[in-house]
Amino acid sequence: MKREFLRKVLIGFSLLAGLGLGLQARAEEEAPDVMIKRLSVEVLDTIKADKSMRAGDLTKIVALVDAKILPNLDFQRMTASAVGPAWRQATPEQQKRLQDEFKILLVRTYAGALGQVSDQVIAMKPLRASPEDKEVIVRSEVKGSGDPIQLDYRLVKTPGQGTGWKIYNINVLGVWLVENYKSQFSAEINAKGLDGLITTLVERNKANSKKS
Secondary structure, eight states: OHHHHHHHHHHHHHGGGGTTSSOHHHHHHSOHHHHHHHHHHHHHHHHHHOHHHHTTOHHHHHHHHHHHTGGGBOHHHHHHHHHGGGGGGSOHHHHHHHHHHHHHHHHHHHHHHGGGOSSOEEEEOOOOOOTTOSEEEEEEEEESSSSOEEEEEEEEEESSTTTEEEEEEEEETTEEHHHHHHHHHHHHHHHHHHHHHHHHHHHHHHHHHHHO
16 A cells, blocks of 8 residues: 555656746746646656656656756755754755755656656646735646546745746645655654754665665
8 A cells, every 4th residue: 555655656746857848938927727737748748758768767767857847846945844943953054965965865756756657647626726826736636547646736936037836845645745754854853963864865865876
């Protein structure tokens, strides 16, 4: 059961890898749900058409995720939220290292998920938001041969021309990504402090790199 849940989570993460396929200015003009649907369809089509990614070309997959997904995340907010209250006590150097290692962790997670995509399609749910809202939740389902996968996004509209909507959290089957990591990070911080969390992330990323 746990392995199946993780597989579905990874499939959900993999859909984010196409969020850089559109022009940023174009994304700003779109409603957040329209943007998510368009980009999700684009990434599904891209993955299905790329035999090397489906075959597990990790170098290519990591490069794709790094280039396409990260520019579309509010990554500092994600890292700060995952670290929790201790983020405010962290030095600038600690914050930078936490963000760098968290980024590597997520990139490897996304990269490992891309090969899971096969026959999935996206079904969007009605957006419950007002035009003046700066933060919204976009709800969707990934439908394929198995049970539908709940896939929701929290987005924030960043200020300034050409920036538009950015994702800062994702919900798969009722579990929000940031909150999931927050519980893990909190335990590490309580036991070993911020430097201990950084060391744990470094070691985890090295182990994941060797597995690939």
